[in-house]
Structure formats: C-alpha cells, structure tokens
C-alpha cells in the first residue's frame with residue numbers, strides 16, 4: 001500500500017494523460033500567478049532598495065530588477081500549451097532560473113562594490129526560491145530536480161566567489177538542503193492529495209474506471225484536439241446483455257462481480273495510453289479511442305466480445321457463469337457535437353440489440369444527423 005502510494009508520486013509515468021493535463025493546468029495557473037505577482041513586486045521593491053542601498057548601487061540593481069520583472073511578466077502572459085505537462089515543468093524551471101539569475105547578478109553587484117548581501121534582504125533569495133517549490137504539486141523526481149538546481153546554483157556561486165568550504169557557505173548550503181527537504185515533502189504531499197481527490201472525483205467506485213463526467217470531459221477535449229490534428233476518433237458504447245435477468249437470477253452482488261469483470265476486460269483491451277474506458281452508467285460502458293477508425297474499432301470490439309464470451313465469473317452462491325455484451329460503434333464526423341456522436345453510437349447499439357445481441361454495429365455516417373441537431 002505504502003509502496004503503491006510511493007510509486008504513484010515518484011514520477012508522472014504512472015499518471016494518466018488526463019491527470020497530467022489537469023495537473024499541468026494547475027501548475028500553469030500557480031506559476032502564472034507567482035510570475036505576475038513578482039512582475040509587480042520587483043519594481044515595487046525599488047522603494048526599499050532606494051532607502052537601503054547606496055546611491056551608486058541603486059541604478060545597476062534597478063536594471064537587474066527591470067530585466068527580472070520583464071522576464072516574469074513574459075512568463076506570466078505566456079498562455080500557450082497550458083495542458084502540456086512538459087511545458088508546465090519547463091515554465092517552473094524558467095521561474096526558478098529567472099529568480100536565481102536575478103539573485104546571483106544582484107549579489108555579485110553588491111559584492112563587487114564592496115557591500116554586504118545582507119542589505120535589503122538579498123541573502124534570503126535562494127531560501128525564498130527553495131521555499132516556493134512547496135507551492136506546487138510535484139512528483140519526487142520533479143521536486144528533486146528543482147531543489148538540486150537551486151543547490152547547484154548556490155554551489156557554483158560559492159565556488160566562483162572562492163567561498164566554498166567557508167563556515168558561512170556550508171551553513172547556507174545546509175540550510176538550503178533542510179528547507180529543500182521540507183518544501184519538497186510539501187510539494188510531493190500536494191501531488192498525493194491532488195491525485196487522491198482527482199481519482200475520487202473522476203473514477204467509478206465499483207469498477208475503478210473513469211466515470212461518466214470524466215468520459216464526457218475527455219471526449220470534449222478529444223474533439224477539440226481533432227480540430228487541430230484531424231485524427232480520427234471512435235467511441236464504443238457497450239450494454240451488457242440481459243443484465244436484468246442476470247441480476248434477478250443470481251442476485252445484485254453477482255451482477256456487481258460481472259460489472260467488475262467486464263471493466264477488467266475493457267482495461268486490458270485499452271492498449272494505448274490515450275484509450276479511455278469508462279462506466280457510462282448502470283450496465284452501460286463507453287470507450288473513447290482517439291486515432292482509431294471505425295474498422296479498427298470493430299477489431300477491438302470483436303476482441304472484447306470474445307473476451308466476454310470466454311470469461312467465467314464466480315457468483316457468491318458458487319455458480320460459474322458467462323456474460324455477453326452488445327456494442328455500438330461511431331466514428332467522429334466533422335462538426336459533430338459530443339452528444340451527436342454518442343447518440344449515433346447509441347443508435348448502433350440499439351441495432352446490435354435488435355439484431356440478436358452479442359454483436360457490434362457501426363453507426364453509418366450522418367445517420368440521424370438531422371434528427372439529432374433538430
């Protein structure tokens with residue numbers, strides 16, 4: 001259990017593409033707020049610099065602040081790729097680098113002119129940067145990378161100033177490492193909490209599959225992606241055959257076991273990371289297959305039907321029984337809405353039921369199109 005939880009937060013490799021999108025947007029919003037706040041605070045800090053720094057220093061420090069504030073502003077208004085995790089990670093790295101570059105430059109300026117970095121709180125900057133990491137939900141790998149970047153910059157700065165090994169320098173490094181561990185721990189805890197809440201909100205409790213809300217949200221986002229990339233998208237709508245009779249004969253608990261077993265089959269048949277099986281409601285399931293044509297989806301549907309025919313579930317009363325499913329397949333057509341696509345899949349499913357069950361039907365293009373939009 002603890003090992004599983006650790007693996008969950010160790011890196012983003014175990015997270016679904018959909019969770020990564022949610023986390024990227026989360027990171028994007030926080031980085032944006034901090035970057036815009038810093039873009040305002042940096043120039044405002046000039047008032048403190050003016051009061052505390054010698055006049056000869058003020059101008060050059062003001063230039064550094066202007067550059068750092070402009071870089072923060074650029075980061076704050078950069079709104080592209082907000083759902084890409086790699087871009088979110090890069091954004092956070094840029095934020096750390098901008099602040100570190102400002103800190104190194106201003107401290108150097110002060111030292112070159114014979115002043116102490118204690119003036120106006122410049123010596124606190126690396127500590128502020130490392131504490132800032134606690135604000136973000138990060139995996140162990142990510143938190144380690146950002147903390148090591150800050151420590152490495154501090155080490156390099158000490159080395160350049162030929163202070164490496166001094167009591168003060170070791171003290172600084174030690175403090176940074178302690179604060180880094182605390183903020184890293186907080187960041188990893190945030191990820192764990194976010195992951196837990198995300199799973200609770202988006203998963204069906206009985207089967208562990210995505211719930212209807214998440215399936216519809218993801219289908220909407222796939223349709224948006226389709227507008228940019230023009231790849232095919234298929235949806236498969238499943239309905240277990242004669243499930244009422246099954247429940248009436250073997251009991252509701254046995255029905256639940258079948259639902260779980262069917263969910264397991266769907267998970268196994270979702271071969272690509274982008275395939276999303278979901279419980280659509282009751283004994284209805286939905287599968288979203290981006291980048292799949294109707295004929296490819298039919299092959300997958302046949303393989304799912306075959307797996308159901310071969311599956312035997314053990315009921316609480318000890319019976320070993322099989323089950324079958326009917327499937328409606330619809331391939332996305334340009335300008336169609338999410339509801340229209342699912343409606344066509346539902347019509348195809350109805351046809352599969354009417355034709356004798358345990359079969360798959362592909363919805364014709366433009367089938368009932370006028371009726372749906374009417």
Ligand SMILES: Nc1nc2c(ncn2[C@@H]2O[C@H](COP(=O)(O)OP(=O)(O)OP(=O)(O)O)[C@@H](O)[C@H]2O)c(=O)[nH]1
Pocket residue numbers: 206239240241242243244245247251252253254255256259281282283353357
């Ligand atoms: N065990 C169990 N049964 C459920 C659950 N959700 C819905 N059902 C049952 O699923 C059955 C759905 O039956 P119907 O929609 O009437 O159709 P069917 O018997 O599957 O027949 P066809 O769809 O025509 O093949 C109902 O008896 C519901 O009570 C659930 O979570 N667990």
